[in-house]
Amino acid sequence: LRGLVLQALRNAWGICVSHGQLPPLPVPQKIVATWEIISLGRQPVPEYFNFAHDVLDVWSQLERAGHRPPIPAFWWVNSMGAEVKGSFEELGGQSRKAANVLGGTCGLQPGDRMLLLLPQLPERGLVSVACMRTGLVFMPGTSQLTAKDILHWLQASKAKCTVASEEVIPAVESIVSECPGLKTKFLLSPHSQNQWLSFQELFQTTSAEHSCVETGGQEPMAIYFSSGTTGSPKMVQHSQSSLRIGHTLCGSSMSGSFSFLPMLTSVSFSIIQPLTTYPITTLCSAPTVYWMLVQKDLKRCKFEKLLHCLIGGEPLNPEVLEQWKVQTGLMLYEGYGQTGIICANQKGQAIKPGSVGKGYYPMMSRWVISNWFNKEPVSVQHWSKFLMCVVKAFVVLSAPFKSSNPEKLTLELQDHVKKSTAPYKYPRKVEFVKELPKMITGKIKRNVLRDHEWG
Incomplete structure (x- = not known):
C-alpha cells in the first residue's frame, strides 16, 4: 500500500513499498483499526491514497491468501427477486476492465470529470471504482434528473464524459449542443446508437490488466451536487481521502464488509x-x-x-x-x-479567542429570520409540524382537517405555535396547499416555495 504504508502503517508494519507493490498482508482487524485511527485524527492522512488500490485490492489479496473468507463486496437485488453479487476479487477484475474502457478506449485523463446518469444498478458502482483507478472525478447523478438539471450539472462541472441509461438519452440530447466540452457519451446498453458508445460492448472486448494510477490523498475523487432546495445545486468536491477515509466508521468497504444495493421501487420492497x-x-x-x-x-x-x-x-x-x-x-x-x-477546531488544536466553534456553518438558507430573531427551521418544524418560510407557513392538511374553515384554522395554528414555543416564532401568514414541492430524495424545495411567494 502506497500512502497507507508510507504514512499510517509505517510504524505498525515497519516496511516501505513503492507504487504497485503490496506489503506482507496484516490481519484484517489491524487494517480496520488503522483506518479508524486516521479517521479520528490520531495519525495523519496518507500523502498518497487510492481507494481502489489501497482498500479494495487489499481485501482481495487477503481473500486470495486465505486470511479471511470470501464475502460479497456488493449485493444488488430488484423487486423481481433478481440478484447480482460479487466478491472483492470479482469487483477488482471487472473494475480494471471498466478502467481500460474509460482510460484506454476513450483516452480520458486523470482529473477529467464524468457525470453518472444511472439508476441504482451494479454498473453504477463498477464505473465509480473504475474512475478511482483511472483518476477520473466521478459525479453521481440519477436517471431522474431533468434536462434542465443535466444542463446545469454539465456546464457547472465542465464534464468531458457521461455514462447514462437509455431513458436519459432524450434529455441529454435536448441540451448537448449547449455543452461543447462533453466529448464522450457512454450508453448502458448492449449496442451503440447514434453518437452514444455501448459501454457493455467495449467492456466485453477490453483487457482485464490495468495498473491503478497514483493519486494524492488530497486530489479530487468525486463531486456531489447539493439538492438545490434553496437555489441552483452547488458542487461539493471530495478528495480521495475525505470521501473514503472520512467515512470509515460507516463505510462498508473500508471495513471489508459489503454494500447492499436495492433497486428502489417501493418502500415496502x-x-x-x-x-x-x-x-x-x-x-x-x-x-x-x-x-x-x-x-x-x-x-x-x-x-x-x-x-x-x-x-x-x-x-x-x-x-x-x-x-x-x-x-x-x-x-x-x-x-x-x-x-x-x-466548521470546527481540529482534534487536539488548542481553543483560544477567535477559534471556530463546532457546529453547522451558518447558511442563510438554513435559518429563518423574523423580526430580527433567528431560529432554525427544524426547531419550528418540531413544534408546529409545518415548514416555516421566513414569516409564512405552508401547510398540508391531513384528511380530518380538510373541511375546516381556513381562517379559523389559521388562528388555531398560530395560537398553537405561540403556546408551544417562543411567541415570536409563530407564522404571520399561513397558506394551505395540497402538497409540498419535494426533491426525489424527499427534501422540500424551499426555493420553489420562495419563488411562489415572491415571484
Whole structure:
C-alpha cells in the first residue's frame, strides 16, 4: 500500500513499498483499526491514497491468501427477486476492465470529470471504482434528473464524459449542443446508437490488466451536487481521502464488509423486505425514508441483523425518531450528507479567542429570520409540524382537517405555535396547499416555495 504504508502503517508494519507493490498482508482487524485511527485524527492522512488500490485490492489479496473468507463486496437485488453479487476479487477484475474502457478506449485523463446518469444498478458502482483507478472525478447523478438539471450539472462541472441509461438519452440530447466540452457519451446498453458508445460492448472486448494510477490523498475523487432546495445545486468536491477515509466508521468497504444495493421501487420492497431477508447490519438513508417506514406496522417485522440506523441530509422530526425506536428498538443517529458542511477546531488544536466553534456553518438558507430573531427551521418544524418560510407557513392538511374553515384554522395554528414555543416564532401568514414541492430524495424545495411567494 502506497500512502497507507508510507504514512499510517509505517510504524505498525515497519516496511516501505513503492507504487504497485503490496506489503506482507496484516490481519484484517489491524487494517480496520488503522483506518479508524486516521479517521479520528490520531495519525495523519496518507500523502498518497487510492481507494481502489489501497482498500479494495487489499481485501482481495487477503481473500486470495486465505486470511479471511470470501464475502460479497456488493449485493444488488430488484423487486423481481433478481440478484447480482460479487466478491472483492470479482469487483477488482471487472473494475480494471471498466478502467481500460474509460482510460484506454476513450483516452480520458486523470482529473477529467464524468457525470453518472444511472439508476441504482451494479454498473453504477463498477464505473465509480473504475474512475478511482483511472483518476477520473466521478459525479453521481440519477436517471431522474431533468434536462434542465443535466444542463446545469454539465456546464457547472465542465464534464468531458457521461455514462447514462437509455431513458436519459432524450434529455441529454435536448441540451448537448449547449455543452461543447462533453466529448464522450457512454450508453448502458448492449449496442451503440447514434453518437452514444455501448459501454457493455467495449467492456466485453477490453483487457482485464490495468495498473491503478497514483493519486494524492488530497486530489479530487468525486463531486456531489447539493439538492438545490434553496437555489441552483452547488458542487461539493471530495478528495480521495475525505470521501473514503472520512467515512470509515460507516463505510462498508473500508471495513471489508459489503454494500447492499436495492433497486428502489417501493418502500415496502426496497427497504423492509431486504432488511428482513438479508444480513444487513447498517441502514443509512434520508429522513424521508424513515418517515415512510414508520407508517407501516414495523413491530411485525423482524430486523434480526440490523444494529445501526443513520440519517443525513436534513433534520428528522423527533416523532419519527421516537416511533422508529418504539417499533424497532433501535436508535436513529444523525450524520452528515455528502454535501453537508461543518466548521470546527481540529482534534487536539488548542481553543483560544477567535477559534471556530463546532457546529453547522451558518447558511442563510438554513435559518429563518423574523423580526430580527433567528431560529432554525427544524426547531419550528418540531413544534408546529409545518415548514416555516421566513414569516409564512405552508401547510398540508391531513384528511380530518380538510373541511375546516381556513381562517379559523389559521388562528388555531398560530395560537398553537405561540403556546408551544417562543411567541415570536409563530407564522404571520399561513397558506394551505395540497402538497409540498419535494426533491426525489424527499427534501422540500424551499426555493420553489420562495419563488411562489415572491415571484
